[in-house]
Amino acid sequence: MSTNEAVDKRPATAEEMASRPVRFAVVGTGGMGGTHARNLAGSSEAEVTWLVDIDTDRANKLAADIGGKVTPSMDEAFSSGEVDVALIALPTGLHRMGVEAAAKHKIHVFCEKPIARTNEDAIAMTQICKDAGVTLMVGHVVRFFSEYMRIKEQLEAGTLGDIAMVRGSRINPPVMERSPWFADVAVSGGVVLDLMIHEIDTFRWMFGDVERLFAHGLSFTDWHTKRDHAIASLTFRDGTIAHCEASWAHSAFRTSIEVAGSKGLAKHSSFDSSTLIFEPSTGVEYEGIGQQSKQFTYMRPTVTPPHLRELLVFIDCLRTGKPVPVDGDEATRTLIVANAVLDSMRENRVIEFNEDGSVKQA
Amino acid sequence: MTTKTVKVAMLSFAHQHAIGYAMVLNALPDVEITVIADEDADRGQHWAQTFNTQWVASIDEALAMDVDCVVVCSENVHHKTMTIAAAKAGKHVLCEKPLATTVDDATSMIAACEEAGVQLMTAFPVRFNASILALKDAVHSEHFGETLTIAARNPGTNPGQWFVDPALSGGGAVIDHTVHVVDVLRFIYGAEVTEVYAQSGNKLAGGVSDDTGLLMFKLSNGVPVSLDTSWTRPSNWPIWGGVTLDVIGEFGVLFANAYNNNYDLAETTTPSYTWQPVEHTGDPEMVSAFIDAVRNGTDVPVTGTDGLRALEVALAAMKSAESNQLEPITHA
Numbered sequence: 001m002s003t004n005e006a007v008d009k010r011p012a013t014a015e016e017m018a019s020r021p022v023r024f025a026v027v028g029t030g031g032m033g034g035t036h037a038r039n040l041a042g043s044s045e046a047e048v049t050w051l052v053d054i055d056t057d058r059a060n061k062l063a064a065d066i067g068g069k070v071t072p073s074m075d076e077a078f079s080s081g082e083v084d085v086a087l088i089a090l091p092t093g094l095h096r097m098g099v100e101a102a103a104k105h106k107i108h109v110f111c112e113k114p115i116a117r118t119n120e121d122a123i124a125m126t127q128i129c130k131d132a133g134v135t136l137m138v139g140h141v142v143r144f145f146s147e148y149m150r151i152k153e154q155l156e157a158g159t160l161g162d163i164a165m166v167r168g169s170r171i172n173p174p175v176m177e178r179s180p181w182f183a184d185v186a187v188s189g190g191v192v193l194d195l196m197i198h199e200i201d202t203f204r205w206m207f208g209d210v211e212r213l214f215a216h217g218l219s220f221t222d223w224h225t226k227r228d229h230a231i232a233s234l235t236f237r238d239g240t241i242a243h244c245e246a247s248w249a250h251s252a253f254r255t256s257i258e259v260a261g262s263k264g265l266a267k268h269s270s271f272d273s274s275t276l277i278f279e280p281s282t283g284v285e286y287e288g289i290g291q292q293s294k295q296f297t298y299m300r301p302t303v304t305p306p307h308l309r310e311l312l313v314f315i316d317c318l319r320t321g322k323p324v325p326v327d328g329d330e331a332t333r334t335l336i337v338a339n340a341v342l343d344s345m346r347e348n349r350v351i352e353f354n355e356d357g358s359v360k361q362a
Numbered sequence: 363m364t365t366k367t368v369k370v371a372m373l374s375f376a377h378q379h380a381i382g383y384a385m386v387l388n389a390l391p392d393v394e395i396t397v398i399a400d401e402d403a404d405r406g407q408h409w410a411q412t413f414n415t416q417w418v419a420s421i422d423e424a425l426a427m428d429v430d431c432v433v434v435c436s437e438n439v440h441h442k443t444m445t446i447a448a449a450k451a452g453k454h455v456l457c458e459k460p461l462a463t464t465v466d467d468a469t470s471m472i473a474a475c476e477e478a479g480v481q482l483m484t485a486f487p488v489r490f491n492a493s494i495l496a497l498k499d500a501v502h503s504e505h506f507g508e509t510l511t512i513a514a515r516n517p518g519t520n521p522g523q524w525f526v527d528p529a530l531s532g533g534g535a536v537i538d539h540t541v542h543v544v545d546v547l548r549f550i551y552g553a554e555v556t557e558v559y560a561q562s563g564n565k566l567a568g569g570v571s572d573d574t575g576l577l578m579f580k581l582s583n584g585v586p587v588s589l590d591t592s593w594t595r596p597s598n599w600p601i602w603g604g605v606t607l608d609v610i611g612e613f614g615v616l617f618a619n620a621y622n623n624n625y626d627l628a629e630t631t632t633p634s635y636t637w638q639p640v641e642h643t644g645d646p647e648m649v650s651a652f653i654d655a656v657r658n659g660t661d662v663p664v665t666g667t668d669g670l671r672a673l674e675v676a677l678a679a680m681k682s683a684e685s686n687q688l689e690p691i692t693h694a
């Protein structure tokens with residue numbers, strides 16, 4: 001029997017995972033996979049047993065720092081009997097392939113956002129995991145950032161009253177040079193599926209489902225291989241009007257949120273609230289501070305980084321059987337809105353949604 | 363050679379911007395506020411006393427006086443009658459924005475001033491702001507390259523009073539705050555707005571007028587723009603609001619925050635925390651440009667047509683917020 005069949009396998013149980021560190025295979029050891037692997041390796045709740053990447057040099061470098069076996073083959077890692085959870089941090093267009101492989105091997109899955117490139121893939125992946133009896137959580141990490149958690153608490157407490165207008169932005173340097181797959185909108189979904197999906201998901205988490213949207217941006221212009229930038233107007237079913245902005249045109253990463261209601265306004269900007277700022281003098285080359293040590297950098301160091309917090313919550317859910325905070329259905333609803341933003345941008349038209357979250361046909 | 367004193371009649375203090383304009387006029391050399399006309403006696407007398415001038419109740423009485431020009435700061439819906447009356451009396455006009463509440467009113471104001479041979483200037487102080495002028499230079503420099511997209515904001519506190527009564531203001535936040543940024547963009551790019559999609563609401567104050575607005579529009583040079591026109595700043599917000607433009611360009615990003623030169627001030631009384639201006643430019647430069655044009659007989663730098671073009675966008679945005687469709691902008 002080929003290891004691919006894996007018919008006799010079963011997912012790791014809550015009791016097993018509660019009795020020892022949860023064993024992860026990190027699939028894709030690039031920017032995001034590398035961060036997750038380091039966070040997991042530094043936690044007593046988890047162990048990184050395998051690092052999977054077709055770029056084995058990259059995976060080997062990481063393994064030298066944090067340990068774990070290296071392979072270019074998911075099947076090798078998944079059939080080793082040493083993996084409870086697959087952490088899928090592959091390019092977005094490959095998420096379905098990774099999640100399906102894990103489900104086939106009856107391995108629980110933490111999949112990076114967006115759940116998939118297409119709505120069809122997202123729906124299929126969610127079903128496949130349900131059928132296989134494995135738990136799927138999608139990494140909508142903004143729900144685990146302290147500032148968004150605090151604002152959500154204020155919303156639930158009613159401090160701001162009836163919410164009228166909200167803005168969110170997520171601003172980044174161009175990423176296409178570092179990872180060329182981002183420049184192919186068909187594979188990555190551009191800046192909307194990489195960055196704006198965070199605002200879409202966070203606002204859905206705060207305000208519920210979207211009724212209507214309109215968007216514009218650069219994703220379908222000749223600029224998209226060098227720069228991308230998108231702005232969307234979202235109207236939620238509760239009447240909240242949202243402005244979402246996402247950018248790959250800047251020199252540093254920044255986020256902001258502003259929520260305005262009948263009783264008040266809450267506002268946060270990562271830049272304004274930074275606790276450590278790095279500003280190189282002209283002509284002087286610094287080493288060793290931040291990843292972009294020769295550029296202006298600002299920081300907000302924390303005790304538990306949000307990317308670790310989301311994985312610790314996932315581990316807790318696996319051990320206790322609690323529902324995960326962002327399952328496949330939830331992530332799919334967010335993706336449908338994000339893909340509609342792309343459609344609106346490409347076709348210059350207003351898009352309306354049905355109550356079930358699906359797109360209203362024009 | 364002696365400089366001729368320019369004599370100004372201020373027609374109504376219904377719009378609080380009149381206070382700022384009067385402060386500038388009083389500070390300018392060889393300028394006199396000859397009279398304040400206001401049908402609200404308490405208000406008119408109060409400001410006449412403050413600015414050391416006389417008060418009359420009737421516009422006609424003020425226009426019969428020896429004045430060179432007028433500053434119209436009435437409720438929006440009265441801009442038309444006051445401007446046309448001033449034109450017929452041969453007085454140049456500086457009219458508060460929005461120029462009018464309908465396209466017909468605006469075009470008849472422009473026509474009346476043309477016929478009478480007087481100048482009509484729309485009060486758009488933001489294009490005189492130093493950071494906006496610097497932005498204009500910067501976006502056209504080769505280092506910035508092509509402008510790709512813009513996110514703009516003009517959020518403010520709800521002014522209340524007649525501003526929230528559409529019968530007097532012509533709308534709410536959308537008509538109040540669309541025109542400044544549209545004017546700035548027309549000024550910077552020499553382009554017109556071609557189509558607009560907008561959403562608006564009234565949940566902040568729950569009144570009959572809109573108090574929330576988000577516009578998505580395109581300029582004739584192809585640049586897409588978003589514009590927040592909302593009165594989202596609560597009354598105890600540390601500052602009245604602001605004007606910001608985030609301009610995404612070929613070689614970088616420019617952020618203009620026109621009224622951000624402030625210092626933080628915390629008080630033990632309410633409002634407990636405010637941002638106080640260190641230097642806000644725009645109003646003095648705009649008012650003195652008007653006075654210079656009146657004195658020298660030169661063209662005003664911002665015209666009635668500029669006011670009309672911005673108004674057309676605001677009205678189309680209000681229409682879009684009703685239809686939920688992209689609305690084309692047509693020019694009168």
Ligand SMILES: NC(=O)c1ccc[n+]([C@@H]2O[C@H](COP(=O)([O-])OP(=O)(O)OC[C@H]3O[C@@H](n4cnc5c(N)ncnc54)[C@H](O)[C@@H]3O)[C@@H](O)[C@H]2O)c1
Binds near residue numbers: 030032091112139193
């Ligand atoms: N939640 C967040 O904050 C966040 C941030 C960045 C990226 N992401 C998501 O993480 C995912 C990865 O993004 P990234 O920035 O790390 O990309 P990346 O290009 O840095 O890394 C992708 C890695 O996948 C490897 N890979 C490609 N094809 C493979 C295959 N068939 N088998 C095994 N490995 C393969 C590549 O060699 C590379 O190392 C994306 O879905 C992205 O949306 C999330």
